[in-house]
Amino acid sequence: MSELWGMNRDPETRLDSEECVRLWDDPTTLRIAVTSRGSLLALQFHDDCGQSESLRLAPLSADEGREYPHMFIGRSDDGSAIMAAVYPDDELPGSTDTAEKSAEDSRRRPIGLREFGHLLSAQDCQSAWIGVALAAWHNREPFCSRCGHATELAQAGWVRTCPGCSALHFPRTDPAVITALRDGRDRIILAHNASWPEGRYSTIAGFVEAGESLQQAVVREVKEETNLDVVRMEFMDSQPWPFPRCLMVAMRSWVDEDDPHPLPDGKEITDILVLSRDEFEDKVLSGGMLLPAPVSVSWNLIHDWYGRDLSLLVSKVS
Ligand SMILES: [Zn+2]
Numbered sequence: 001m002s003e004l005w006g007m008n009r010d011p012e013t014r015l016d017s018e019e020c021v022r023l024w025d026d027p028t029t030l031r032i033a034v035t036s037r038g039s040l041l042a043l044q045f046h047d048d049c050g051q052s053e054s055l056r057l058a059p060l061s062a063d064e065g066r067e068y069p070h071m072f073i074g075r076s077d078d079g080s081a082i083m084a085a086v087y088p089d090d091e092l093p094g095s096t097d098t099a100e101k102s103a104e105d106s107r108r109r110p111i112g113l114r115e116f117g118h119l120l121s122a123q124d125c126q127s128a129w130i131g132v133a134l135a136a137w138h139n140r141e142p143f144c145s146r147c148g149h150a151t152e153l154a155q156a157g158w159v160r161t162c163p164g165c166s167a168l169h170f171p172r173t174d175p176a177v178i179t180a181l182r183d184g185r186d187r188i189i190l191a192h193n194a195s196w197p198e199g200r201y202s203t204i205a206g207f208v209e210a211g212e213s214l215q216q217a218v219v220r221e222v223k224e225e226t227n228l229d230v231v232r233m234e235f236m237d238s239q240p241w242p243f244p245r246c247l248m249v250a251m252r253s254w255v256d257e258d259d260p261h262p263l264p265d266g267k268e269i270t271d272i273l274v275l276s277r278d279e280f281e282d283k284v285l286s287g288g289m290l291l292p293a294p295v296s297v298s299w300n301l302i303h304d305w306y307g308r309d310l311s312l313l314v315s316k317v318s
Contacts, residue, residue, distance in 0.1 A: 030082045041092050071085075151169060175249060179250070181253050191269045204221055215233060
């Protein structure tokens, strides 16, 4: 899988409903289980110390999940199909309850993509992003936005059709910006959201409003949340965040001050820190700062600014 191009989504196969039915029973197909809230079934592997070392998407048998909607995700590097069954929330099966439980079976358990996605391979993670994004879309939009009629799943999960007015509906994403804001001395500005646990800090983020560009959204969000003025920004990365349907656009941004005085809005943001790299390290090592999940682009933004091994730094906190 190319990092730039992502996995082969093979959109032609979505159009062939008979082939998608056949592929579910094909022994080479990887069948995975997802829910609309971002859970999935994974196999967990531990290192010698009992720490969770890595995760792989757990394959369902052809008989499992047969009663739930099936979606065609794409193709793995060897060309085999990847399909997903959308389970109801909180009903992922976990390990089977048979006496002759296989070693693989005992490794199987439900996980949250948000919490544990960083332990998956790039291909597994992308399959999970796609599966969860489609599942969340189907769950939230069962009715036609034009005429209100109940819609029906089509094209292996990539379209919903309306029998009432013949409209076709496609998966939606809401763009949001997220930015690692830096001052004139290359210190990072991190904010604490009122709804977060004490000690959790992250980069500034917010939804793009109607009629607004990405750049304008960055300037507006930073002004609203910190009362600081962004003078420059550049694109860094983007990431699907299907909880339920965001596309996060990550920017580096700067204020034109060596000693800025951010002012939290007091509603959404209740505290703001301006930290040098050494101060950031001290804060993390003292246990006084909880960082975003490693699978998130906000982690990547902080890692990008930090320039040292952020995973290693966090691993020293215990
Ligand atoms: Zn309709």
